[in-house]
Amino acid sequence: xxLYFLCFMxxxxxxxxxxxxxxxxxxxxxxxxxxxxxxxxxxxxGYRTQGRAPILISEQELINTVDPLPQAMVxxxxxxxxxxxxxxxxxxxxxxxxxxTFDITKIRRLKG
Amino acid sequence: xxxxLILIFxxxxxxxxxxxxxxxxxxxxxxxxxxxxxxxxLVLKAPNLAITQLVVEILLVIxxxxxxxxxxxxxxxxxxxxxxxxxxxxxIGIFLTFGYFALKELxxxxxxxxxxxxxxxxxxxxxxxxxxxxxxxxxxxxRFDALAEASVLFTAVIAVLAIxxxxxxxxxK
Numbered sequence: 516x517x518l519y520f521l522c523f524m525x526x527x528x529x530x531x532x533x534x535x536x537x538x539x540x541x542x543x544x545x546x547x548x549x550x551x552x553x554x555x556x557x558x559x560x561g562y563r564t565q566g567r568a569p570i571l572i573s574e575q576e577l578i579n580t581v582d583p584l585p586q587a588m589v590x591x592x593x594x595x596x597x598x599x600x601x602x603x604x605x606x607x608x609x610x611x612x613x614x615x616t617f618d619i620t621k622i623r624r625l626k627g
Numbered sequence: 628x629x630x631x632l633i634l635i636f637x638x639x640x641x642x643x644x645x646x647x648x649x650x651x652x653x654x655x656x657x658x659x660x661x662x663x664x665x666x667x668x669l670v671l672k673a674p675n676l677a678i679t680q681l682v683v684e685i686l687l688v689i690x691x692x693x694x695x696x697x698x699x700x701x702x703x704x705x706x707x708x709x710x711x712x713x714x715x716x717x718x719i720g721i722f723l724t725f726g727y728f729a730l731k732e733l734x735x736x737x738x739x740x741x742x743x744x745x746x747x748x749x750x751x752x753x754x755x756x757x758x759x760x761x762x763x764x765x766x767x768x769x770r771f772d773a774l775a776e777a778s779v780l781f782t783a784v785i786a787v788l789a790i791x792x793x794x795x796x797x798x799x800k
Contacts, residue, residue, distance in 0.1 A: 528645060
């Protein structure tokens with residue numbers, strides 16, 4: 516149970532960064548922390564105490580493995596997370612190019 | 628026990644990444660969080676994920692350093708600093724309260740239910756034909772997941788190309 520709570524704390528640090536900070540790069544970093552904590556939470560849900568990695572070895576019975584389904588899903592999520600982060604960073608670079616700042620409170624003027 | 632240590636290390640590194648003023652140091656601290664996640668995956672018996680996480684982390688650090696190099700911004704405190712911080716912390720407190728109630732409903736740590744994956748474990752060698760069960764699930768049993776993932780990647784490439792395009796139609800003159 517305490518591991519779940521630590522994972523929640525990691526999520527909350529990311530959420531604080533996402534809501535409170537004003538620099539766009541800091542917001543991207545908060546998004547990354549939230550993504551890490553969610554991936555970790557899925558894997559924690561599938562863990563079995565004293566379990567083995569879900570890989571078959573010849574002449575050995577496959578008992579007591581960890582849950583392979585969350586691992587297969589998180590494998591997809593990590594790559595999709597990379598795609599999301601790269602898109603957000605390119606948006607931030609575009610904003611810097613146009614307004615000359617990363618501060619979200621200074622990006623107010625509409626430019627045609 | 629080592630999982631607790633890794634998680635506490637990740638939380639400390641993420642707090643550093645949030646609070647450090649220099650942007651490049653902040654990016655390096657974020658990559659420390661990713662490395663801790665990679666170690667946690669190894670301890671949790673997920674070697675495929677650890678490898679993928681390491682590769683993705685390297686790519687992400689390269690992209691983020693490209694974005695932050697030579698571009699720094701002094702963080703200023705405005706007049707509503709106290710109000711903003713208190714309201715954010717209140718929001719997070721409400722979230723943690725609901726999370727505490729949700730945690731009671733989860734299965735205990737170390738005892739997964741494994742309703743679906745029991746089937747995969749039994750049939751992975753005969754139907755999937757692969758010894759690594761995670762690969763068998765991604766490539767055989769749930770193949771559409773990988774298809775959707777590839778389509779998301781291509782959409783991201785198109786989005787990045789559209790965002791970083793230098794010349795618009797109106798500015799050609």
